[in-house]
Each structure stands twice: as C-alpha cells, then as structure tokens.
Amino acid sequence: DTGVSQDPRHKITKRGQNVTFRCDPISEHNRLYWYRQTLGQGPEFLTYFQNEAQLEKSRLLSDRFSAERPKGSFSTLEIQRTEQGDSAMYLCASSPRGADTQYFGPGTRLTVL
Amino acid sequence: QQQVKQSPQSLIVQKGGIPIINCAYENTAFDYFPWYQQFPGKGPALLIAIRPDVSEKKEGRFTISFNKSAKQFSLHIMDSQPGDSATYFCAASMSAGANNLFFGTGTRLTVIP
Numbered sequence: 001d002t003g004v005s006q007d008p009r010h011k012i013t014k015r016g017q018n019v020t021f022r023c024d025p026i027s028e029h030n031r032l033y034w035y036r037q038t039l040g041q042g043p044e045f046l047t048y049f050q051n052e053a054q055l056e057k058s059r060l061l062s063d064r065f066s067a068e069r070p071k072g073s074f075s076t077l078e079i080q081r082t083e084q085g086d087s088a089m090y091l092c093a094s095s096p097r098g099a100d101t102q103y104f105g106p107g108t109r110l111t112v113l
Numbered sequence: 114q115q116q117v118k119q120s121p122q123s124l125i126v127q128k129g130g131i132p133i134i135n136c137a138y139e140n141t142a143f144d145y146f147p148w149y150q151q152f153p154g155k156g157p158a159l160l161i162a163i164r165p166d167v168s169e170k171k172e173g174r175f176t177i178s179f180n181k182s183a184k185q186f187s188l189h190i191m192d193s194q195p196g197d198s199a200t201y202f203c204a205a206s207m208s209a210g211a212n213n214l215f216f217g218t219g220t221r222l223t224v225i226p
Contacts, residue, residue, distance in 0.1 A: 031212070033214075035214075040218075040219070041218060042202050042204070042217055042219050044216070056211040091157070095212070100145040100147075100206060100212060102147075103159065106154075106156045107155070109154075
C-alpha cells in the first residue's frame with residue numbers, strides 16, 4: 001500500500017505524559033499537513049511542511065505541541081504534558097508538488113485519561 | 114469562525130435516492146473545493162473536487178454543483194447505496210500560502226436498504 005501511513009493508530013495516555021506520533025507521507029509528496037479532528041467535527045489545520053521546512057502553524061498549535069520533518073520525508077508530532085482536551089484524532093495528509101489534492105492517512109486516535 | 118458552513122447535519126434517504134449536501138463560504142480567495150468521505154475510525158478519503166471556473170463536475174455517481182456568485186456548492190449522490198452511509202465533509206482552500214483545507218462540520222448520511 002503506498003498511501004499515507006500513521007503510527008500508532010491508537011494511543012491511550014495519562015494526563016501530563018508526553019506522546020509522539022509519526023506520519024509517513026506518500027513517496028515524493030513534498031507537502032505534509034497535520035490536522036486535528038474532534039468527535040462530530042471536521043478536521044482542523046494544525047501545521048504545514050514543505051519539504052523539511054515548517055512554513056505555517058495554526059493558533060491551535062499551543063507551545064506544548066511541536067512537529068518536525070527532519071529530512072523532508074516522515075514527520076513527527078509531539079504533545080508534551082498532555083491534557084484531556086488533547087483527546088482527538090490526529091490526521092496527517094500529504095500533497096504532491098503543484099497539486100491541491102491532499103491525501104489523508106488513517107489517523108492516530110489519542111485518548112488522554 | 115467557521116469558514117465553510119455545511120448543512121444538513123444529518124440525512125437519511127432510501128436506497129436509490131439522491132441525497133444533496135450543501136456548503137457555503139465567504140472567503141473569495143478560496144479556489145479549490147473538495148469533498149471527502151469518512152467512515153468511522155478512518156481518515157477522510159477524497160471523493161471529488163471542483164474549481165470556481167466550472168459550474169458542475171461529475172465523477173461516477175457523485176456530482177458537484179458550484180455557484181460562484183452565491184458562494185455555494187453542493188454534492189449530489191446519484192442512486193445512493195447503503196455502502197454510501199458515511200460522513201461527508203466539504204472543504205475549501207486557497208492556492209496562496211499553506212493551501213491548508215478549511216472543512217465544514219460534516220453531514221452524516223444514512224442510506225436505508
């Protein structure tokens with residue numbers, strides 16, 4: 001399968017713990033996006049990478065959140081000192097150069113107890 | 114502030130019916146309008162997309178109607194099937210900047226056999 005992959009698919013953690021999610025985009029897609037989706041809502045934009053450069057961050061991305069894409073391939077999203085309000089589905093999407101279409105991964109479901 | 118407004122919130126149709134989902138936007142800088150289908154526990158999957166220079170686009174049983182002057186667009190599903198039961202999201206993006214997607218709040222469609 002050559003789609004966007006995300007790991008883990010599910011994560012349960014206790015409040016105050018740090019968590020890290022990984023996204024592997026479609027090969028040669030230079031743009032990568034992170035979104036957050038809460039129950040009953042549409043995905044909301046968090047941050048955007050073009051190659052290894054993080055070019056835009058939403059106001060939703062508090063200072064407890066950090067994202068990297070070290071070699072312009074896979075990306076990680078870390079949440080420090082998790083809060084119950086962080087419970088959501090975290091979605092990654094990638095897009096090829098010159099195209100608007102974004103392809104989404106299956107998401108990581110985070111539950112903070 | 115919701116950049117893309119979607120209605121209805123839920124929709125129930127008989128098999129073979131034609132559900133219609135409507136979306137409206139305010140930002141005239143938007144120039145790409147995709148529709149995504151999402152099943153429970155899965156990431157959104159692109160169905161069909163349109164740009165403002167055309168008023169209608171068909172792909173299989175899915176049709177987008179676009180009214181640029183009214184800043185509205187809609188999804189029609191012809192000959193709906195029980196397998197179409199899912200949540201549908203409209204979205205919009207602008208080519209300038211991150212090109213991130215702004216999603217509607219979703220429509221939960223149920224097709225009764």
